[in-house]
Amino acid sequence: MINRYSDMTLKDKLIKEKLPKHIAIIMDGNGRWAKQKGGTRIFGHKNGVKAVKDTVEAVAELQIPFLTLYAFSTENWRRPKTEVNALMSLLVSSLSDETETLIKNNIRLLAIGNIKSLPVKVQDELNEVIEITKNNNGLTLILALSYSARWEIIEAVKNISKDVKNGVMNIEEIDSEKFSSYLTTSDIPNPELLIRTSGEYRISNFLLWQIAYTELYFTNKLWPDIRREDIYNALIDYQKRERRFGKISEQLK
Ligand code: FPP
Numbered sequence: 001m002i003n004r005y006s007d008m009t010l011k012d013k014l015i016k017e018k019l020p021k022h023i024a025i026i027m028d029g030n031g032r033w034a035k036q037k038g039g040t041r042i043f044g045h046k047n048g049v050k051a052v053k054d055t056v057e058a059v060a061e062l063q064i065p066f067l068t069l070y071a072f073s074t075e076n077w078r079r080p081k082t083e084v085n086a087l088m089s090l091l092v093s094s095l096s097d098e099t100e101t102l103i104k105n106n107i108r109l110l111a112i113g114n115i116k117s118l119p120v121k122v123q124d125e126l127n128e129v130i131e132i133t134k135n136n137n138g139l140t141l142i143l144a145l146s147y148s149a150r151w152e153i154i155e156a157v158k159n160i161s162k163d164v165k166n167g168v169m170n171i172e173e174i175d176s177e178k179f180s181s182y183l184t185t186s187d188i189p190n191p192e193l194l195i196r197t198s199g200e201y202r203i204s205n206f207l208l209w210q211i212a213y214t215e216l217y218f219t220n221k222l223w224p225d226i227r228r229e230d231i232y233n234a235l236i237d238y239q240k241r242e243r244r245f246g247k248i249s250e251q252l253k
Helices: 002-012 030-036 041-061 074-078 081-104 120-132 149-165 176-180 228-239
Strands: 022-026 066-073 108-112 140-147 193-196 215-218
Touching: 002 228, 030 041, 041 066, 041 081, 041 228, 066 074, 066 081, 074 081, 074 140, 081 120, 108 120, 120 140, 140 149, 149 176, 193 228, 215 228
Parallel strands: 022 066, 022 193, 066 140, 108 140, 193 215
Antiparallel strands: none
16 A cells, blocks of 8 residues: 555656656666575566566556667677576567557567577567557567677668668768668667666667667666666656756756
8 A cells, every 4th residue: 555655656756748758778687686585597587577567567657659678688698508598488478478468558569689599489479479569559668689789780880881882872871860770779769768777887788879868877776676666766867857968058948
């Protein structure tokens, strides 16, 4: 009851007109959470799924149009095989368990990253849910899988080079907007808020191009402990900030 009340007051503090259109999250700390509880790393990831559900629900409810979750980085392939396999299985089972909820809540699923490098089972499940939810027009939930920003930027450079070589584009046409259109996020606005959990103050190769003007929010909480109130707190903090984009305060008035 008490929780519900405090939950309501936090949500009530949010200014609807000042909500971001896109939140990106580096979900970190599953392993440390599990260690504290005396469980395996996989136990931590399983509990991380609960935090994912609560976060997606809260963001969808606020009618924020885009949410990107860093679920598996290019670098995560270096983890022990058992952990990688368990994470892949967890992805498949979570996607299949949550398909109905995504449909019911009008959520569209997208994935960014080197999707072809994922196990076929994961690709199939992803493609199925992406296809089923493609006409939903509520929240767009973007999973970054086998993703890293440097990989994405290099892919863009290769594709731009091909287009220049084939005469599809002139070098002079390359500007910020054109470059963005070659990234995996071409149809997605840049995030206004990036959240990282677990007390690490790093970007870890996530959306490097897209976060040029993004507000950063760090919390010491480990990902499996994250609940909707934590997202509200991040948003309250974000709404107190002045975003100047290189201008001075007075110019914004
Ligand atoms: C970071 O914690 C977490 C990950 C690398 C995986 C994130 C995956 C989930 C939350 C579950 C599946 C996701 C979806 C979208 C259903 P860590 O393992 O790096 O923790 P540590 O830094 O404490 O070791």
